[in-house]
Amino acid sequence: MPDQPPSVPSAAPESPIDAEHAAFIATAGASISVGSSSADLLPSITRGIGCRIAPDRSRISVFVAADQARELLDDVRATRRIAVVFSEPHSHRTLQIKGRDAVVESLEPGDRERIERYRTAFTAELGAIGFGPLFTHALIDSGGGDVVALAFTPCAAFDQTPGPRAGEPLANAK
Amino acid sequence: MTQRLDAIRECLEGAVPGIMATCAADGTPNVAYLSQTEYVDGRHIALSYQFFNTTRRNILENPEARLIVTHPHTGERFRLRLRYLRTETAGPLFERMKAKLAGIASHTGMSGVFRLLGSDIYRVSEIERIPGAALAPPPPRASLLAALRAVSARIACCRELDLLFAETLAGLEAQFDIRHAMVLLLDGSGSRLYTIASRGYEASGVGSEIPLGQGVIGVAAREGTPIRIGYATLEYAYGRAIRAATEASGLADALETEIPLPGLADSASQLAVPIRAAGRLLGVLYVESPHNLRFGYDDEDALVALAGQLGAATLALQQASELQEEVLVPEPPPQSSAGRPVVVRHYAGDDSVFLDDDYLIKGVAGSIFWALVRDHVDTGRSTFSNRELRLDPRIRLPDLSDNLEARLILLRRRLNEREACVRLEKAGRGRLLLTASRPLTLVEAGQGGARADGAGC
Known part of the structure; x- marks a missing residue:
């Protein structure tokens, strides 16, 4: 691991995310952003509207509105690359998790409730820094269209909280 | 491309941070939150380069990027396709962003963490409105064009230089609801500005000075570019800048602080606009407010237009006063003065x-x-x-x-x-x-x- 650049880690047998990170990802009202890239190296981006994390942290699913993320979904289907950032506005605490095996899936039972819980948590979080609920709802509005899950195995995770440790792998950041 | 970049400039003010995706040469994507996005012109934006991070590494390898910006009032989101062009590490754009970033850092508790290393300039090739709900925008505070027109008319009526400055500042209050403002002129030495008129302060501060390059006003003058910050920052507080300059230059300049600069103690938003005419800098028009994010891109545009008029009128009245035929008036009889000399x-x-x-x-x-x-x-x-x-x-x-x-x-x-x-x-x-x-x-x-x-x- 130490000999390799941090952006291309070898496949880790264990999740790079510990239980505390998982709790942060799953329950904090963090802003969620999802990136991918096409085969010809054009990046794509959309906003996430919730997520699910497997109990053993081996799999993360991020929910996105399909008609807001056409290019990103095409890219994920074509290259399976994904990068997801969770950033908590009031504390600036920021994590980035990357995967190389992302797939586009339908929602599972319970995901609608997860999206609703995320909406509540994110609304409270933005409310604390001065944004009203209607604004936050617009920000993560899915337009009533399809919502899909982008499921992937986390293969690398980085601390991106602004400051001297930004960019370090989570294991080193602790 | 149907959406114009200048029509969504408000989204670049940073109330909601921009999110940007880049990808490395091996295709690995990366997502970053941006503390600062700056409108450059109808086809370009600039992003702050503060750390040598993955985003930086990626754009040097592969200049393609995508950015989502959010309207601060409606919540509308726009996705921009960007291509990195170059980095500027000095000059007007860099100084504008550096001052603004200092305000952002101060506001977000990141003073000492955020530091501008460069202004990364990107060409914007596509702008897409992301489908989704939007709130109704708030009604505009006032028509800035109507305000500009009204103050322009007042400026055009002035026949004396002191009246020109007074009318401009009164017009800013009446038409723009800008209650704290001053005009500073460049000293002939070109090294400092002196306050010639002010409005909305306890003491006028007329005669107070600020060195070129110090604070929001001094940087605007030195770089010949508007400097606008939305949050108070010690880094650009002119009182502090003056004190530091005075201390650095020793006793000789102690008189510079003899007349205190006017200024709001609780200033939050500040905008300094160079006054230029005939290709040279005449001074600076400065406005401030105790409210955060009081001045936007449109306010800046309006005041730049106004400063253009003010500059032309200043120059015309100065030249007129020099060409004026003097009218001889008889010397009044000597008056007696009394009391202690x-x-x-x-x-x-x-x-x-x-x-x-x-x-x-x-x-x-x-x-x-x-x-x-x-x-x-x-x-x-x-x-x-x-x-x-x-x-x-x-x-x-x-x-x-x-x-x-x-x-x-x-x-x-x-x-x-x-x-x-x-x-x-x-x-x-x-x-x-x-x-x-x-x-x-x-x-x-x-x-x-x-x-x-x-x-x-």
Whole structure:
């Protein structure tokens, strides 16, 4: 691991995310952003509207509105690359998790409730820094269209909280 | 591309941070939150380069990027396709972003963490409105074009320089609801600005100075670009900047702080706009507010347009005053002045003048005052023409750009504000009348020893 650049880690047998990170990802009202890239190296981006994390942290699913993320979904289907950032506005605490095996899936039972819980948590979080609920709802509005899950195995995770440790792998950041 | 970049400039103000995706040469994507996005022109934006991070590494390998920005009021989101072009590490754009970033850092508790290393310039090739709900935008505070038109009309009516400044500041309050503003002019030496007019402060601060490059005002002047910050930051607080400059240069400049700069103690939003005309800098129009994010891109545009008018009018009135035929008026009979003589002390080194122990003014305005009172005491004259002052070898006008008219305004205001026993009034076109209500005792201090001229007037 130490000999390799941090952006291309070898496949880790264990999740790079510990239980505390998982709790942060799953329950904090963090802003969620999802990136991918096409085969010809054009990046794509959309906003996430919730997520699910497997109990053993081996799999993360991020929910996105399909008609807001056409290019990103095409890219994920074509290259399976994904990068997801969770950033908590009031504390600036920021994590980035990357995967190389992302797939586009339908929602599972319970995901609608997860999206609703995320909406509540994110609304409270933005409310604390001065944004009203209607604004936050617009920000993560899915337009009533399809919502899909982008499921992937986390293969690398980085601390991106602004400051001297930004960019370090989570294991080193602790 | 149907959406114009200039129409969504508000999204770049950073109320909601931009999110950007880049990808490495091996295709690995990366997502970053941006603390600062800056509108450059209809086709370009600039992003702050603060750390050598993955985003930075990626754009150097692969210049393609995508960015989502959010409207601060409606929540509408726009996705921009970007291509990295170059990085600027000095100059107007860099300085604009550096000042703004200092405000953002201060507001978000990131002072000392956020530091601008460069302005990364990107071309915007596509703008897509992301489907989704949007809130109704708030009604505009006022029509800025209507406000600009009204103040322009007032400017166009001014026939005197001091009235021009007063009308501009009054117009800013009446039409733009900008209640705290000042006009500063560039000293002929080109190294500092002096306050010629202000509005909305407890003390006018007329005559106060700020070195080029210091604070929001000094940087705007040095770089010839508007500097606008939405949150208070110590880094650009001019009071602090002045103190630091004074300390650095030692005792010689201690008088610079003798007249405090006007300014809001709780200033949050600040905008300094260079006043330019005929290809050169004349000064700075500065406005501020105790509210965060009070001035947006449109306010900046309006004040830049207004500063253009102000500059042209300033130059025209200055030139008119220099070409004016003087109208000869008879010398008034000598007036008797009574009471204890006031000691007028002049220091030749910096042309500073004190009335008894009160500092009055220094520099060009100081040398003008000293020449006037010398002649008044020596020959009993009370009227003077602008023309003779302009030619007077004792008055050190550094060059043509240091305008005599502006210096006389400064001097007149300082005398009035100090309620001095000496006053200067206009006495017809291009002429001045000096009146003294107490006898003057002149003392030349420094440079060859004090010279005392005791004389009643």
